[in-house]
Amino acid sequence: MSESFEASKVGTRNHTVEKQGAYLQESHQTDSVNPVTPAGSMMHRSPSRPQLDLSGAAIHGSQEEDRTPAILLPNQSDDISHFAIDIGGSLIKLVYFSRHSDSSKTPITPRKMCGLLERRRESLNGGSLRHTFPVLGGRLHFVKFETNKINECIEFIESKKLHPCNIIGESTYKDDASEGADDGAVIKATGGGAFKYAELLKDKLGVTLDKEDEMDCLVAGLNFLLKTIRDEAFTHVDGQKQFVQIDPNDMFPYLLVNIGSGVSMIKVDGEGEFQRVSGTNVGGGTFWGLGRLLTNSKSFDEILELSQKGDNSAVDMLVGDIYGGLDYNKIGLSASTIASSFGKATSGSKDLSDYKREDIALSLLRMISYNIAQIAYLNALRYGLTRIFFGGFFIRGHAYTMDTISFAVGFWSKGEAQAMFLRHEGFLGALGAFLSYDKHGLANLTSHQFVERFPMGAPCAGGEIQGPPIHDLNGKITWMEKFMAKGNEIMAPVPTSAPGTTGVGGFGRPLARSGSLRSDSSAALNVGVLWLVPTLEPFPLLKDPKRYEPSTIDLSDDDEREYWFNILSSHLPTLVGTAVGSEGGTDGAKRRGDAFAQAFRAHLARLRQEPAAYGKLSLATLLELREECLREFHFMDAYRAIKQRENEASLAVLPDLLNELDDARLLALIEGVLAANIFDWGSHACVELYRKGTIIEIYRMSRNKMRRPWRV
Numbered sequence: 001m002s003e004s005f006e007a008s009k010v011g012t013r014n015h016t017v018e019k020q021g022a023y024l025q026e027s028h029q030t031d032s033v034n035p036v037t038p039a040g041s042m043m044h045r046s047p048s049r050p051q052l053d054l055s056g057a058a059i060h061g062s063q064e065e066d067r068t069p070a071i072l073l074p075n076q077s078d079d080i081s082h083f084a085i086d087i088g089g090s091l092i093k094l095v096y097f098s099r100h101s102d103s104s105k106t107p108i109t110p111r112k113m114c115g116l117l118e119r120r121r122e123s124l125n126g127g128s129l130r131h132t133f134p135v136l137g138g139r140l141h142f143v144k145f146e147t148n149k150i151n152e153c154i155e156f157i158e159s160k161k162l163h164p165c166n167i168i169g170e171s172t173y174k175d176d177a178s179e180g181a182d183d184g185a186v187i188k189a190t191g192g193g194a195f196k197y198a199e200l201l202k203d204k205l206g207v208t209l210d211k212e213d214e215m216d217c218l219v220a221g222l223n224f225l226l227k228t229i230r231d232e233a234f235t236h237v238d239g240q241k242q243f244v245q246i247d248p249n250d251m252f253p254y255l256l257v258n259i260g261s262g263v264s265m266i267k268v269d270g271e272g273e274f275q276r277v278s279g280t281n282v283g284g285g286t287f288w289g290l291g292r293l294l295t296n297s298k299s300f301d302e303i304l305e306l307s308q309k310g311d312n313s314a315v316d317m318l319v320g321d322i323y324g325g326l327d328y329n330k331i332g333l334s335a336s337t338i339a340s341s342f343g344k345a346t347s348g349s350k351d352l353s354d355y356k357r358e359d360i361a362l363s364l365l366r367m368i369s370y371n372i373a374q375i376a377y378l379n380a381l382r383y384g385l386t387r388i389f390f391g392g393f394f395i396r397g398h399a400y401t402m403d404t405i406s407f408a409v410g411f412w413s414k415g416e417a418q419a420m421f422l423r424h425e426g427f428l429g430a431l432g433a434f435l436s437y438d439k440h441g442l443a444n445l446t447s448h449q450f451v452e453r454f455p456m457g458a459p460c461a462g463g464e465i466q467g468p469p470i471h472d473l474n475g476k477i478t479w480m481e482k483f484m485a486k487g488n489e490i491m492a493p494v495p496t497s498a499p500g501t502t503g504v505g506g507f508g509r510p511l512a513r514s515g516s517l518r519s520d521s522s523a524a525l526n527v528g529v530l531w532l533v534p535t536l537e538p539f540p541l542l543k544d545p546k547r548y549e550p551s552t553i554d555l556s557d558d559d560e561r562e563y564w565f566n567i568l569s570s571h572l573p574t575l576v577g578t579a580v581g582s583e584g585g586t587d588g589a590k591r592r593g594d595a596f597a598q599a600f601r602a603h604l605a606r607l608r609q610e611p612a613a614y615g616k617l618s619l620a621t622l623l624e625l626r627e628e629c630l631r632e633f634h635f636m637d638a639y640r641a642i643k644q645r646e647n648e649a650s651l652a653v654l655p656d657l658l659n660e661l662d663d664a665r666l667l668a669l670i671e672g673v674l675a676a677n678i679f680d681w682g683s684h685a686c687v688e689l690y691r692k693g694t695i696i697e698i699y700r701m702s703r704n705k706m707r708r709p710w711r712v
């Protein structure tokens with residue numbers, strides 16, 4: 001039981017909050033798909049739903065000393081971190097997996113793991129391991145690097161030890177005498193760099209790249225995201241982000257426009273059924289390359305930042321410039337429509353240095369975005385498609401870019417087609433490559449089996465680690481303290497971008513809400529860490545599990561959101577006190593408590609700026625975020641001390657209570673559970689009751705007074 005909120009919510013709102021408890025842990029068997037690519041090549045997927053191999057399971061460490069000893073599953077075939085890589089013309093994208101378990105408690109080194117796997121293989125006569133592919137509980141991380149700094153990527157892989165074992169458990173250690181030891185790990189790779197850098201990766205990491213086709217991977221990655229990840233796709237119009245619920249049974253056809261260095265346009269008709277229908281060499285590389293030359297910017301983000309302060313009418317030739325300030329009404333062009341991007345620069349009297357870098361940056365961004373959007377629309381028209389997904393890192397979650405593309409698609413299609421964007425925009429290929437490992441069976445997972453988390457840890461991009469390493473608690477706290485001491489506001493690891501107005505007919509200056517973009521490294525580009533909980537299944541007695549929505553308080557309403565943000569902020573000191581108290585109130589716990597408060601405040605600040613930053617915001621997701629934040633700072637149960645006290649009080653009155661109960665025991669039990677559940681979510685009335693009385697009184701009140709539309 002937890003006292004979640006202090007401040008009042010009495011009477012004014014009448015919400016029903018259900019806990020996300022409608023999932024239960026169970027594994028079940030589903031058939032896998034074996035999609036056929038257009039070229040006729042089979043995309044291999046796991047033939048069966050995975051099982052945990054529990055044989056030989058043993059407690060690791062002493063049960064007396066350790067309250068939560070780790071359980072070793074020595075015969076579990078693939079408890080290994082590993083990755084897939086997409087090496088593009090501009091950026092390297094890495095998707096890597098890490099196990100759930102606390103590595104400090106289960107010090108299984110990759111070498112040990114290889115040994116375990118070798119023994120396992122021997123015991124199976126080298127046979128069936130390849131055919132048992134358990135889906136693992138663990139986390140999927142998303143990281144990117146600049147391709148021209150590939151060595152930083154290699155260092156990252158080495159530092160995280162992602163590469164020592166290959167996907168079928170073959171040892172990669174040169175000194176290991178076992179069969180296959182010289183083969184090295186086999187890593188799934190896509191993008192042109194999978195060919196270009198194969199030798200380099202072999203030399204430096206000893207890994208062999210198993211190349212997967214780039215288009216196959218893009219499509220597989222996007223299909224997976226649309227089917228599996230909640231709040232993946234969204235529209236972006238006039239600075240407003242709106243998540244789109246995609247029906248997994250009605251996803252096709254659609255057009256994927258992947259804006260990387262160049263642009264590929266792919267018509268997707270089904271799982272593994274697609275055709276690259278078009279492309280253009282005027283893409284993200286063009287923007288970055290030309291932009292660098294023209295503005296002398298040092299980074300991609302610098303150009304985006306410049307563009308936020310620019311006025312393109314100083315560079316672009318507008319219809320009004322040509323028509324003496326008039327609209328060209330007959331063909332529907334207003335005076336402010338861009339007639340010719342960079343058209344004003346034809347004037348012989350001006351040099352590059354006479355133009356403002358900001359204006360050039362905006363003009364370029366609009367030129368490239370409009371052009372791609374227009375080609376996309378024409379292809380959608382050509383094939384009768386109305387849904388267009390834009391991916392690739394050119395988008396970079398940048399509001400102005402998305403608004404511009406949306407405007408152009410809407411304008412040209414007269415509202416018939418819709419531009420949609422993706423939170424994992426640039427990771428489609430890497431994800432597709434990761435999914436192509438036979439063993440995961442990931443493609444069969446459902447949205448219930450993923451949870452996205454946004455840790456305060458160190459997002460890493462371009463080789464630079466921002467903030468503390470994700471698993472180092474002490475480093476993380478020190479980092480928080482350092483910033484607190486400086487009086488700096490720590491922002492959660494996601495970027496803000498300035499929404500602005502745009503339009504074919506307008507040249508309005510973008511309205512920068514924040515002064516600057518958050519650094520690309522801190523961005524993690526609206527992408528959190530995906531936790532795989534493959535054993536989660538929807539509660540089978542739900543009337544319509546697909547439509548079940550556990551979060552009933554939607555925080556997209558400004559007032560509602562502000563209300564809850566204030567409640568959570570004002571309750572924070574009490575929560576920290578409770579959490580620290582539950583850990584004995586030690587100095588160490590206080591330090592962690594302060595760091596937790598700082599981290600959670602940073603998340604709230606981030607969400608105040610951009611409520612949809614982490615997906616659709618509801619009260620349930622906000623509370624989960626807070627819980628996750630507590631766990632990040634190792635408060636596994638903030639209410640432990642209260643629970644202990646309450647349990648003791650409850651046990652003291654239990655005999656009397658049992659005597660009171662009549663035949664309706666089951667009903668009483670369910671009512672009690674529901675009452676506790678409601679209390680858990682912090683109704684003010686319950687909190688007050690709890691202050692004045694005891695748990696037994698709450699229970700009695702729930703039985704006698706509360707009348708809800710329960711079925712029992």
Ligand SMILES: Nc1ncnc2c1ncn2[C@@H]1O[C@H](COP(=O)(O)OP(=O)(O)O)[C@@H](O)[C@H]1O
Nearest residue numbers: 088089090091260261284285288300392393394
């Ligand atoms: N930090 C960055 N460095 C370079 N390019 C970036 C960065 N962030 C976004 N971009 C944009 O992303 C494009 C690359 O997108 P991406 O989808 O990774 O394609 P590719 O596979 O060709 O590398 C670049 O051309 C540039 O427009």
Ligand SMILES: CC(C)(COP(=O)(O)O)[C@@H](O)C(=O)NCCC(=O)O
Nearest residue numbers: 088089260261262263264279280281
């Ligand atoms: C060659 C590519 C598939 C490589 O992918 P990228 O690294 O740009 O993501 C892409 O750059 C592209 O589709 N270029 C456009 C070529 C054209 O159709 O004109």
